[in-house]
Amino acid sequence: MSLTSSTPEDAARSASLSARSLAILPVTARNEALSIIHQALSKAKLEILEANANDMTLAMQASNSGTLPQSLVKRLDLSKPGKYEDMLQGILDVRSLPDPLNQTTLRTRLDDNLELERVSCPIGVLLIIFEARPEVIANIAALAIKSGNAAILKGGKESSHSFEAISRVISSALDETQVLNQAIQLVKTRNVIDELLQLDRYIDLVIPRGGNELVKYVKEHTRIPVLGHADGLCSVYLHKDADPEIAKRVVVDSKCDYPAACNAAETLLVHADVLETILPGVAEALLARGVSLICDPQSKSALQKQLPSSSAALLQEATETDYDTEFLDLKIAIKTVPATSDSSSPDASLDLAISHINAHSSSHTDSIVTTDQNAAEYFMNAVDSAGVYWNASTRFADGMRYGFGTEVGISTNKIHSRGPVGLEGLTIYKYKIRGQGQVAGEYGAGKKAYKHEKLQ
Amino acid sequence: MSLTSSTPEDAARSASLSARSLAILPVTARNEALSIIHQALSKAKLEILEANANDMTLAMQASNSGTLPQSLVKRLDLSKPGKYEDMLQGILDVRSLPDPLNQTTLRTRLDDNLELERVSCPIGVLLIIFEARPEVIANIAALAIKSGNAAILKGGKESSHSFEAISRVISSALDETQVLNQAIQLVKTRNVIDELLQLDRYIDLVIPRGGNELVKYVKEHTRIPVLGHADGLCSVYLHKDADPEIAKRVVVDSKCDYPAACNAAETLLVHADVLETILPGVAEALLARGVSLICDPQSKSALQKQLPSSSAALLQEATETDYDTEFLDLKIAIKTVPATSDSSSPDASLDLAISHINAHSSSHTDSIVTTDQNAAEYFMNAVDSAGVYWNASTRFADGMRYGFGTEVGISTNKIHSRGPVGLEGLTIYKYKIRGQGQVAGEYGAGKKAYKHEKLQ
Structure with a gap:
């Protein structure tokens, strides 16, 4: 994880480049990275909870003075019994899930020695913007790595101490893995959300994790597809x-x-x-x-x-x-x-x-x-x-x-992913054709006919 | 098909309402509608080709005077040998494809007598904006009906005679089917594209069929998801x-x-x-x-x-x-x-x-x-x-x-549908849970555990 203080554009470009190598990493290497992150976060529990306690103190003050809703304070608290362990378990759950990549979902023989295959692959670069809920960083990093996607994380100011502590741990853990450090980017700079939302040439999907206001703001200020929901009515x-x-x-x-x-x-x-x-x-x-x-x-x-x-x-x-x-x-x-x-x-x-x-x-x-x-x-x-x-x-x-392990959020979109979104919702597919020099001009009325045999 | 001269908003609202009944129509009724449309278009070939000849005359004049690219003129021509028959065959091909709806793509036993199922369903309302290629109307109407989606069609001025002739035939054919006439809306009014693109409360997906300029314009002027590609490089x-x-x-x-x-x-x-x-x-x-x-x-x-x-x-x-x-x-x-x-x-x-x-x-x-x-x-x-x-x-x-029958277009998006988009690309899914009064509060640490058994 890159603890970058560079510009949002640099972070996005860098994520986009490293997404290519993450996309072709075998599942063994992606799982290995999750094991190493899990170990590192287990070891660093005390230090992370201390950072979280700082955030909680500030949040409680803000809540008492009426500038932060009580519900956000609750979501921020990593020390609630079982919460840290759930976060750790979430990483192992994601690791134990089947590889969402390279799954063949369609195979058709177009003609002799001309086969079409539809295979799942990563989307590319995810931008996750979140307010409280610091455990989301670990969830999202795990889901992104397992699904072969690079991720740019932008935390809210309420969780900034927790965010930085967790990020530091994940960042040094990644150095021991085959996942490029740049594949998970942390943007700490404030007031850069608008700039990030304009980077549609590098970012493929935005996932806002937070209240209605945040989600609405994101939806109204970007042309990048947004996954999530504003309301839960x-x-x-x-x-x-x-x-x-x-x-x-x-x-x-x-x-x-x-x-x-x-x-x-x-x-x-x-x-x-x-x-x-x-x-x-x-x-x-x-x-x-x-x-x-x-x-x-x-x-x-x-x-x-x-x-x-x-x-x-x-x-x-x-x-x-x-x-x-x-x-x-x-x-x-x-x-x-x-x-x-x-x-x-x-x-x-x-x-x-x-x-x-x-x-x-x-x-x-x-x-x-x-x-x-x-x-x-x-x-x-x-x-x-x-x-x-x-x-x-x-x-x-x-x-x-x-049963999806953990989730990046719940989508009320009508396209792509709907409901709780786990690994599968972070993939797309590509069509592969393997031929022996066949050309489209040979087929059609009065010429060769397609066989269109369903395989497997 | 409603040959509406009402406002875009009326057309969209009306499509949105009729989408609900189309979504729960059995596949037999949807296929029957395709048969009736196919018959009607076969019978009306001469009248439609005459209308198309009018468009071609105007287009050729525009091309000669340099106001219309030659490639658009080619795409407009329905009289090219085999093209009309291909359009008709496309409808039958779509009819013969398996029902894309109500397909179960995941089943999990969460606990005894508590089953989760993921089932394919229609997206809702499609807006299709196209320039030339009048045969697209028949393709899209067939794909929309088969996939249970309502559709709003907005044609370009180059194909207006063909568009109106084909629409008239489909409209009166629909009256003999269980598909509500309002489910396929034709917007003839000019200069309403901007207004349509704002109707995200009724329209779920926009599919621009046309040149790079059209697609780019649509992408830049709407918050509705856009399916398609600007460039084909x-x-x-x-x-x-x-x-x-x-x-x-x-x-x-x-x-x-x-x-x-x-x-x-x-x-x-x-x-x-x-x-x-x-x-x-x-x-x-x-x-x-x-x-x-x-x-x-x-x-x-x-x-x-x-x-x-x-x-x-x-x-x-x-x-x-x-x-x-x-x-x-x-x-x-x-x-x-x-x-x-x-x-x-x-x-x-x-x-x-x-x-x-x-x-x-x-x-x-x-x-x-x-x-x-x-x-x-x-x-x-x-x-x-x-x-x-x-x-x-x-x-x-x-x-x-x-082997998808016909297509609504080719997508270079990174989410939802990628590559040629047929019936499956026009569906989304919903999660169904069937229980006997189970509640989430019974499960969790120290309480009941989820079984998460994969079924089938």
Whole structure:
């Protein structure tokens, strides 16, 4: 890792050149580099946690004076039990994953001795811009090296001590590997994001890791493709035949397991038929966890009938903007899905729930609770989100949970990679043709015909 | 197809809404729509060719007065023998291809009764902007419908009569299908490209089909992802052990089969060792086809020695910009790769050829002619292009030739789709989880562990 104080352009050019040699390094050499980085970070735990404690002190001061959101402070803390070990384990998990490169995903015999093959290869140069979460440096370095991509890392000022300590360790570790030091570039200079975002001739993909503001800023200021999501507005829909226990479990976990996460639920849609039967149990469980319930008139009046008056007094009234708000907090907006029937649709209420989600959710992850398989499959096909779940918490939307080792982020893009992005999402492919001098002019109407035989 | 004269925003909103129903249409209904469009276009051949003849008359006048390049006129002509039939066949080819949707590309058991599945689905709404090539309307409509995507088509003024005639036929054909008429939108209004490019809330992908200027303009004026390529600067490299016959065949076809195509070769790299042995035969074959040879000093002097003086007199001198120029014409720039040796590299000349290509080619398609398998595999791994060929013409870079049916274009992007883009390139995927009420809070250190069993 190059602890560069040179210009962003130098860093990017240098990353771009070293990307070529990283791209053709065998997987044994890439894995070996991960082992060496893992050892070095294990050994340097104390020194890195000390640097992190410095960042935490400054962040807590900033939070107390109101200049830094509390959620960012939480994300910064590397000393939370298990967090450092998870970071280290993430590197080993990535190492043990199959090589994402040189995978053949298509083979076609175009003609005798003329074979087409599609083979996975690295994208090239990644730019990762992040705010807090210092463990991201290790995650990203591991994912980049394993996937054969060079990376330029730009940290935020909140994590600058942690960032520098981790980087120093990775940098000297890389010197003992076949991965060129320049393949992982660290940009410490401040206020260079705009300049980096203009370097589309060297950088192939930008991955912003941070809050909505950062992601939006990046998307608006670059022509380089951006992978990630600005909002995480996830919903749970309780269908008319939802199992009450499953409803309670799924909603409570989706909302409360980690409210500051992008995969936490922000909206609860409820079929009108179950407002007085299933919703009250769910509402009590949420209230018991300290969640504010922001209700539309129908759900509010149903809950007022069914809940003890002490609970009912806590209910709040929703406005339309609540259904477009990512609270990132112990709040949930509840909306009733009318029990309508419509001869042109087998389940008009389900269609209304789906339309609401497609119009208001951020296409991140949405879940249906139902005992009806047909309704579940219809929901999962028709909801246009990266994750569509049946009877499961939205919180499962995560690269580690999906079995991808670690992740570079969760994408709500409609192209390339969607959902949690691990190694595979950092690759692209190339087409190889091996021939014996065949030429295209020999084929066509009245000439030779292509065989187009699928191989393997 | 909606022959709309409404605003671009109305067209896009309408496409976006109808995309939802197209996305969940079974493949039988999508294929049926293709059959009906095919029949309708077959029946309307005469009427469409008449409209095309009108466009051709105007284009020829414009070309004669110098306001339209000759290459655009060629692309406009639907009456060339076999072209209309190819267009019709393209629709049937797409129909006969396997359904690109609902393909499961990953299945993992996260835990008992908790399964993760990755399933292909449509991207949403495509915007296709094209200049000439009226047959593109039929290709794109077929590919969009089969892949479950809505499409907005914006034609250029050169093809307006053909465009309108084909659109009218497809539009009335769609009325007999389950595909909503609004799913394929035709925008006839002029000067609305800028407005369309701003509609990123409705449009998911832009595909410009046209010259370099159009593609560059689109890339610079939108935040919507753009699929395609601005330049097609392809190279052929003759290695020191190239087979002379194969060299001749591959270079001549790459250059001459269709010089106006993006997959035609523009640069010929030649190992210094074969300047006087293999290059002269290649040069004579090219000259016999009327190709101008634009040579660096070394290749020029070698050819002057070997060629008859009448041929040698035709040689031109290259400047550096010739190696960055897409001639789209019967011209090729020849450059010598020095026969160097370098103890740190097994084949320093090969590395120089690769570096030249990575620095100057447009990452479209590049070919090596060699009898050495190791050199070929190294070249194909290290050249960072969508197509990397061994002993085969660059002209094979084409969706039809790859067996994809037809194509929407050839992408030199580093993300999503690369090379010729057929049905698969118009899909993305979503992750489905089917559970029984599992929640993420149950898993983690000291709690339940994920199984992450690969299924199928």
